[in-house]
Amino acid sequence: MKQLIDISKELFESKQVGYIIGYAEDKFKRVKPFVAYSSLDTERFVFNNNSVNNLAVYLTRLPKAKEGKIGIVAKGCDIKSIIALIQENQIKRDDVIIIGVNCNSVVNQIDEQFSKENTAIKCKYCQVRTPAHYDYLVGEIKEVELPEDKNFAIMQKLDSMSAEEKWNFWEAEFEKCVKCYACRQVCPLCYCEQCIVDKSMPRWIDSSATTKGNFAWNMIRAFHLSGRCIGCNECERACPAEIPLSLLNRKMGMVAINEFNYRHGTDINQPTLIGNYNVNDKEDFIM
Amino acid sequence: MRIGVFICHCGENIGRTVDCPSVASACANFSGVVHAEDYKYMCSDPGQNLIKQAIKEKNLDAVVVGSCSPHMHEKTFRKACSDAGINPFLVEMANLREHCSWIHDDVPSATRKAIDLVRMLVEKVKFNEPLIPIRVPVTKRALVIGGGISGIQASLDIANAGYEVVLVEKEPSIGGHMSQLSETFPTLDCSQCILTPRMVEVYQHPRIKLVSYSEVENVEGFIGNFSVTIRKKARSVKDELCTGCGLCVQKCPIKKVALSDFDEGLATRPAMYVPFPQAVPNIPVIDRSVCTYFKTGKCQLCKKVCGREAIDFEQQDQLIKEDVGAIIVATGYKLYTIDKKPDESMIKGYGEYGYGKFKDVVDGLQFERIASASGPTSGEMLRPSDKTTPKKIVFIQCVGSRDESKGFSYCSKICCMYTAKHAMLYKHKVHDGEAYVFYMDIRAGGKNYDEFVRRAIEEDGVKYIRGRVSKIYEENGKLIVKGEDTLAGVRVEIDADMVVLATAMIAQNDSVKLAQTLSVSYDKYGFFNESHPKLKPVETSTGGIFLAGACNAPRDIPDSVSMASAAAAKALVLFGSDVLEREPVVAKVNEATCAGCFYCQKVCAYNAIEQKEIKDRQGNVIKVVAYVNSGLCQGCGTCNATCPSKSVELLGFKDDQIYAQINSFAEVF
Amino acid sequence: MNFGYYPGCSLSGTAKEFDLSLKEVLKYLDTDLQEINDWCCCGASSAHSASHLLSVALPARNLILAKEQGMKEIVAPCAACFNRLKVAQHELKTDDHIRINTEELLDTKYSDGINVLNLISLFQQIGLEKIKSNAKVDFSKLNVACYYGCLLVRPHDILKFDDPENPTTMEEVVKATGAKPVDWNFKVECCGAAHSIAHTEIVENLSMKILDDAINYKANVIVVACPMCHSNLDMRQKNIIKHNPGRNKIPILYLSQLIGLSLGLDHKKLGLDLHFIDTAPLIASLSENEVAV
Amino acid sequence: MENEKFEPKIVAFVCNWCTYTGADLAGTSRLKQQTNARLIRVPCTGRIDPVFIIKAFEKGADGVLVSGCHPNDCHYNTGNFHARRRWIFFRQLLDFVGIDSSRLYFSWVSASEGKKWVDVVDGVINSVREKGPFNGYKKLNKEIEIPVK
């Protein structure tokens, strides 16, 4: 923690940053996003297993710093979002200072104690507990126990289902959707100025929270994130209807890996998956 | 909106299976439709007048015609409606003939489908917007790529018509394959004798800028407005100083260091060379891979003897930019090298013919050099291995052509003729020699062509054997040619002294790369595609780029020359007007909602998407958005489908237009 | 390494030495062969010319057996077997009619998925490097004519193995033993094949040309990978010489025997004593490190 | 009983240059086809947004066909390559949410493949007919349809 605060202070004192996006605790000791505008503010910075938010979302939401760059405290997984935003022209690498944090997993349910059982599933497969890309690196890696991957079983079960069974599964899930768009708002890669669902001429996605409209919304969102989602799972965490959105994103992520050996947000200079092509792309499904 | 629907019977063509009057009356009930009628021939003058009249009388502002394919008559109806005061892009066509009446038998269901098809377009047209053709200025200057006979012809035609031409040739000299030939069929006149004057004409033409030993590196822009980057390879000789005296070539001590490309590897050349004596420009090149100076830092003899101080060892490749309005591609062909395997196959060409293994098995161009008076044998008929006169010679046609399993399925078109010529030239030089030709068919279509082949057979006694050769092997200094005579039904074995293979004409090695640079399409063999095989044989899929000669398909000299003139004429048509009108089906960005992810830019095949800064009143950049250069946009709409927020839309095929079609595809109730 | 093994009829009869030498060599190279249990005729020659269905159904049965017995790759050393198995696979895959008839006849479902190897592709799989590193006998003066015959490389569209006119894969294997392959003309010429019994004069005439060309190109030995080729070149050679006096003998070895020799394996175990043309002089010359011509 | 009468509704999104023209050729050649398909002409497969396909299903399509130029034949050079990459994701996504991949077909049909077009269209119609109506969406639509009295 001291390391993090020291570096942050240094960044303010050397006038390199206009503000730093990090985590702080509220009066109930709950960890939440916090923007520091001064060296004094940084005293409040914390980082622990409850630092679950992907702060990269603020990079496209907050105004540019009046002077200096934007500092951001980020876990390895969140840094993938930052790289993705750079790959997608949303920010410039030179405009951010990434304070990478060695991460010892984060909680799944934020209102419950951190434990092996209450660890986010994404942490199980994390390859960037020590971030792969950063300007500064703080924190220490500790041994952690990894959670059980409950979703994997669900994915497998889904894969073995008939089309009708899959449809029924998702119908029951999407029926719950209230179209609050929290999934979109917390997503660092949902930076469109006008979401397709808010477009009314024509209305590709019914704005009503009918199951049909919910199907369209969740499918299109998953499609728009295909080959782009970096798997921070903020959407699923934010969903008040508790729809297992990560399954959709994970499926698309698996397609990206299996078909193209591509992981978005791992290399600033890598050509994006969508937007490029290979003449030898698979086409065994095309008559 | 006031929409008129016009249903055409196309005589009986549509009317037979689609109940046109009931289609029209069903359409009359569609919302927005104020007029619907059917007529025998909508595309006829009276039919068109019917439409024009209805537009005026019913004050229509959009029209849907249910008739044939839009590929057939879209232009006709757009024109008619435009004459009557409707913007042509407010006209849509439902394809009731090719997509309905001609493919169905059952009248009720075909009629139902016809109604659906019209309704979908009625719904679409409600969202059509008037579009205005795009006007772009024309740079009246042409680029010709390739200085063979096609490129030479095209350049001269355009230059003589009064416009400037930049002619780019990758070799040190223009002339192409034609300059390698001995004599030409069917007249047997000397190839160089007819070609070199034209080469000189090019060189001396005030409006032709010859850029030899150079390659096109990059092409930007669009019809009428191309910006071309040309890589001028380092010759190591300053072309502005060189007088072409040839002293350096004579003095170059590294004499027989490399095989001459011009002589197809049958002769050698020095490190400092001009490819052939009549080369244009007559400026030598240093082959840096073999030159002593470049290898050891010593020698510089050429530099010492050059009075003009034209030798420049430090010379680098140079990039030059040229702005042109039209591009003619005339990059020609190369011969199928049969000892190299085509990539996709395990088959290594014609291994059984022993090309590359037996010295006296040669290909057509090598034989041209042997027969040429300026060639390595000075025109004497001597075989490469021991420089003796072959007494028995075998010519094999269709090596690689018309042979899908080992080569290419197409016919190389010129081999029948040049083989007859070769056999004839041989017989003229070796009177007591025997010449055999193995052929599959004789394809000698052309003025005086068949007569030419008959002459070879009847007057010069060339023995034609209809059949394929299965194997050639060496035995006791002879080449044993095993084949079959399918007419006589017997196996044939000839102990020849020399064998000439008429190998296929194939696309140049880097044709695909050039096609991609130019954004023109190409076939699976690497030949550039014409825009339409019959009606647009010299155009390409990209406006302002035309094709000439064998880069499009195997082609002989007269065909190449006429195609070159045709391409030149197309360029001249373009230069005939100061501005160009283009279909306004282009993409357009909604800058308010564009988030600047530039996925559209990534998918655009035409580099038509640019980045544009949006500034506030103080001049601060608020955001960077996509901007479509409508001159470059070809209207594919890939950007539109890629854009997650639909901030870029393709005019004419906007989202709401397609939505309307999807929304109305099914009959309801 | 482990491969399924389809020996076929020849390898237990006229080409016994092929079987012996192959097993011996593979044993040395730590490769196991698992013979298909209850295999039957591959359908070559007789079935092939008598019944189209049978010519597919027979190999199909062997392929089904192999699959049932858990094999993924099977070796068919005999070129005719290899050819039949490959052709059957192709037909079953592309012709639903024949597949359905075959399945009816066999009363089993057929599914694709067995990779059929010939002798050469087997050694490619095992790795030429392994042969090279284990070669014990100096072959540097041994000139080898690789004879492919027809069945190994044709029809190309189906077998997809090497160039049908000018194959070179066997030469690669021979090079691994240290011997020198000669560049000769008749490596895919017809040996007379099945006329061996009925029209020996045709076989003699055709095989003689092959032998002559190999000798012309200074080969000491012809190497084959097909029992039929072997019998025509080896068994008929004496008669050829008898009818055309003044010719030299040339020994005909199976590729597996040549490899066995280079690995220094027991000659008897390689079946080198089972040929019509005596291999002893060749072997003797090798052991003296000098090659007889 | 109802299934016997079931006639599938097929929406086909086709590119202007290859498949639409190929379908024209089928017409010119008088190659008979079933009447179930409704073609929507777009310039290029690159223009085909997956939302079109979802929308077509929502609006009652029992099957959707998407067809364009063969690779390397694209009139716009690369539109079909980009489209193909999108489809790889999209069809696996649909499969995952339970939209059977036997309701969504892709094909390359060139301007010269009139016969292939007929085979593709009839093949799609037949297999969707066998599959039966797309009840998933029919049920969802009940929520917003005028109730039948």
Added chain:
Amino acid sequence: MNTYVLSKDHLKNLALELINTGYKVISPSKDGRRFVAISSADDLVINSNLKPSSVSMKEFFFPKTETLFFYKRNKDEYDLIDAAEVNQPQIIFGAKPCDTSAIPIVSKVFNWDYKDEFFNKKVENTIIVGLACKFADENCFCTSVGLSPVSEKGSDLFMIPLTENTYACKVISEKGKKFVSNHSKIFTETIDGKSININEIKIPEKRFESKEVKAWLDKNFNHKLWDKLGENCLGCAQCAFVCPTCHCFDIVDEECNHTCGRRAKNWDACQFEIFTKHASGHNPRNEQDKRYRQRISHKFKYYTEKFDEILCTGCGRCTRGCPVLTDIGIILEDINQLAKESISNN
């Protein structure tokens, strides 16, 4: 009015009877995360200790999407067709005071200048059985908005646990009384309402004075507090969508196909950027701080001014679900603090 004693078995039997007589029986789901219509009496969940569901029960009165009418296009004219009337009676069990009290609160806005028949009809058809609440976490603040874990506001019947298996069930409204008389087989045993011991139900401490909050809001339309709040908020509207009292809606026309469609009333929220966006492109609440200020002000100032009700029941759902943990309770405490400071400064 009477107070009855009901055992768990009674309740089960009641639920069973209601299901069988065509009632929509609504209860917290087994995990307590949602309110669901149950089809088996075994699924009935009555538990005072449950955490408030993540989404409130308002959707049973004010659905997330509701058809107002259908239209059918006939050439160029439109026929309007009424949405099918929903007459199914419904009963809600296990609703906490912070749920039930929301109904009379929002009822005021739905019956202000225009009577929302869709809402009213559903309220009319519903029996709300409230349940005293024994759950309280740091996000709860019902006592600060004038309610308590035993508030009967909004309930037709109200239950208080007596023993592990029995509940006292108070009849609160006329509707409740009628319901009880219709099910007299179950409501048999009565008890004196005054004798019920509610002392073991913990009443959370009051965290702020809503009057002072309003007073501060009256004066501080522009205050730096809002900037800070707007900064963290991502503008998702989960807070509004889970809230029992948020009632904003959007009216959309939705095509079914080219000939017909419907007009629907859909949940909307002031936290969306497009909520106030004009057709011109102008947006009076163009930044998140303004939108967050609107949310607080609407709940604690405007609604109070207009309807004399606080548009908040202190259930804490918005805080629990917020992806960035914006805590409305803390914010209101802070405002209360600011209010006190400003008074002392003056």
